Structures are given as structure tokens and as C-alpha cells.
Amino acid sequence: MSDNDHNVDYNELKAKAIAQPLVEHIYTADPSAHVFDGKIYVYPSHDIDAGIPFNDNGDHFGMEDYHVISLDNPEADAVDNGVALHVKDVPWAERQMWAPDAAKKGDKYYFYFPAKRADGIFQIGVAVGDSPVGPFIPQPEAIKGSYSIDPAVFEDDDGSYYMYFGGIWGGQLQNYRDNQYDANTDEPAADQPALGPIVARLTDDMLEFDETPREIKILDEQGNELLAGDNDRRFFEASWMHKYQGKYYFSYSTGDTHFLCYATGDNPYGPFTYQGQILTPVEGWTTHHSICQYENKWYLFYHDSILSQGVTHLRSVKMTELHYDKNGKIIPINPYKD
Numbered sequence: 001m002s003d004n005d006h007n008v009d010y011n012e013l014k015a016k017a018i019a020q021p022l023v024e025h026i027y028t029a030d031p032s033a034h035v036f037d038g039k040i041y042v043y044p045s046h047d048i049d050a051g052i053p054f055n056d057n058g059d060h061f062g063m064e065d066y067h068v069i070s071l072d073n074p075e076a077d078a079v080d081n082g083v084a085l086h087v088k089d090v091p092w093a094e095r096q097m098w099a100p101d102a103a104k105k106g107d108k109y110y111f112y113f114p115a116k117r118a119d120g121i122f123q124i125g126v127a128v129g130d131s132p133v134g135p136f137i138p139q140p141e142a143i144k145g146s147y148s149i150d151p152a153v154f155e156d157d158d159g160s161y162y163m164y165f166g167g168i169w170g171g172q173l174q175n176y177r178d179n180q181y182d183a184n185t186d187e188p189a190a191d192q193p194a195l196g197p198i199v200a201r202l203t204d205d206m207l208e209f210d211e212t213p214r215e216i217k218i219l220d221e222q223g224n225e226l227l228a229g230d231n232d233r234r235f236f237e238a239s240w241m242h243k244y245q246g247k248y249y250f251s252y253s254t255g256d257t258h259f260l261c262y263a264t265g266d267n268p269y270g271p272f273t274y275q276g277q278i279l280t281p282v283e284g285w286t287t288h289h290s291i292c293q294y295e296n297k298w299y300l301f302y303h304d305s306i307l308s309q310g311v312t313h314l315r316s317v318k319m320t321e322l323h324y325d326k327n328g329k330i331i332p333i334n335p336y337k338d
């Protein structure tokens with residue numbers, strides 16, 4: 001269920017779906033969910049049809065602004081809080097406002113987002129607000145040393161914040177080695193270690209990287225790095241980090257094989273050891289998620305393209321409960337009942 005070029009009965013698929021969209025009046029995707037002040041806030045992409053033809057670079061994902069969705073609790077109706085940030089207000093960005101995230105520190109809220117500069121290169125910016133739903137005021141420049149897409153910001157128990165980011169293909173990560181851009185550099189050969197996501201601790205003011213970003217290693221059960229040709233397991237995009245029972249759970253999308261997977265480790269930098277799948281493929285090409293605890297339950301936020309009848313860049317955010325087994329393994333979820 002990874003393409004929209006197949007014959008699908010969308011009414012039947014909607015009936016089989018384990019969850020329905022949080023909101024239906026706009027298209028939303030790439031949900032980053034957090035509990036701030038006892039309420040759930042979801043920071044999604046706001047999908048639109050920008051009229052840009054489909055290509056492998058993802059140019060058809062031509063998003064221009066962000067809306068924050070809030071829920072008083074997991075059973076409550078989702079509320080759209082309107083435009084929180086628009087590309088026209090970001091001095092350094094020109095287009096393609098892709099998957100964002102947010103963090104709270106003190107009484108300020110920090111909204112992180114990737115966008116393309118006028119020269120077509122992705123960077124990651126930050127915008128600051130007094131409310132979890134915005135409006136957010138962007139910094140004049142992108143975060144120094146940032147690149148690629150899909151920022152996810154994780155607060156560790158000691159009060160440090162880390163940003164995880166990166167995505168291959170349209171996300172441009174394959175053009176970087178050691179944080180340096182080279183248009184002629186590409187993905188490694190299939191029998192070489194796969195490119196990893198990138199992590200950097202944030203400065204106290206949350207506006208910059210506090211260290212040189214480093215690449216994360218994802219290992220198999222034998223301790224070997226996952227290979228670039230291991231498309232069912234290697235990192236593609238959509239980083240997320242959460243902690244469960246003292247362990248670090250790094251989760252991500254495998255892109256062209258359409259799985260959400262995870263790997264665990266004992267510190268925020270890894271290495272992380274591959275553990276398995278979280279979500280089997282959704283309708284639509286992309287899959288992207290977050291994992292968030294509300295009181296004593298855990299939830300997976302994800303998206304699919306059922307509402308738009310399979311249009312891959314017109315997606316809808318959903319949520320469902322997530323369970324662990326007694327060994328801390330995530331029990332994989334099929335988004336559609338058999």
C-alpha cells in the first residue's frame with residue numbers, strides 16, 4: 001500500500017483504517033506530538049496542492065505554512081489553531097516548508113522547521129513564541145551548520161535538548177559527508193554502510209547547535225552497521241527520539257520500503273541497535289510519525305493519504321495507542337484491519 005497508482009476502494013480502506021484523521025478541513029502530515037502543560041500539541045506539515053508536478057525530489061510537496069493542532073486529551077476533538085508561521089515571514093526561506101517539530105523550555109516555545117533557500121538547498125530554521133500554538137517569530141537566519149530536513153527535538157532527563165535531522169533523496173542528505181555539501185556526492189553503494197541520521201545538542205538559548213553535528217550509527221543484531229542496500233531497515237528520513245524505561249528509542253522511516261522502524265541505545269548519540277517495525281506501510285508514498293506519552297499511555301501519531309484518495313502529497317494525521325511488550329519491544333501496528 002505504498003503508491004497511488006493502484007486500484008483501491010477508498011471507502012473500504014477508510015472502513016478498515018484503525019484511526020481516522022484528526023482534522024479533515026485541511027491536509028496535515030509529518031506529525032510531531034508533545035504534551036505541554038497537560039495538553040497534546042501536534043506540529044504537522046500543512047499539505048497543499050501547489051500545482052507542482054510529481055518528481056523524485058519531492059518538489060510536489062510545496063507547503064507554505066504551518067498550523068498547530070491541539071487536543072485537551074487523547075479522546076478530545078482536535079482543534080486547528082490557525083497559521084503559526086508562513087514562509088513569507090521567514091527571511092532566509094523560499095519554499096517547501098516540510099516536517100517540523102517544537103520544544104518548550106521555560107515559558108518559551110521553539111518551533112523548528114526545514115525549508116529550501118532560494119538556491120534550492122534545505123536548511124533548518126527556528127522560530128520562537130510565547131504560546132504552544134504560535135504565532136512563532138522566525139530567527140533572521142537558518143541555524144548555522146544545519147542542513148537537510150525533518151528536525152526532531154528531544155529533551156533528555158538532564159534538561160539537555162538534542163536535534164535529530166536528515167533525510168535522503170529529496171531531503172539532500174546524500175550530498176553531505178562530515179557536514180560538508182558536495183552536489184556530486186551521492187548515496188553509498190549498496191554494500192557500504194548506509195548514511196545515518198544526524199544529531200547535535202542545542203545551545204542553552206535553543207537557537208543554535210552547541211557542537212559539531214555527528215552522524216548516528218544504526219547497527220544490526222551482530223553489531224554491524226546497516227548497509228545502504230538494506231532498504232527494509234536502513235534510515236531514510238523522519239527521525240524521532242523518545243525514552244522508555246531508561247532506554248533511548250530512535251525511530252525513523254525507511255522511505256522507499258515504507259516502514260516505520262526503531263532502534264535502541266543507551267545514550268542520545270547512539271549507536272542504536274535495530275529492533276523492528278513500528279508501522280507497516282500506509283496508503284501514500286511517505287510515512288512519518290512521532291511517539292508521545294500522555295499520562296500512562298503511549299501514542300503513535302502518523303499520516304496516510306486515504307482522505308485525498310491516495311494523493312501522496314495530500315495527507316492526514318492520525319493517532320493510535322502504542323503498546324510495548326514486557327521486554328520493552330514495540331508491538332508493530334498495521335494501520336488497516338485485515
Ligand code: FUB
Pocket residue numbers: 029030045061098099149150167237238286287288
Ligand atoms: O512532508 C514532506 C516530507 O515528506 C517530509 O519532510 C518527509 O519526512 C516526508 O514525510
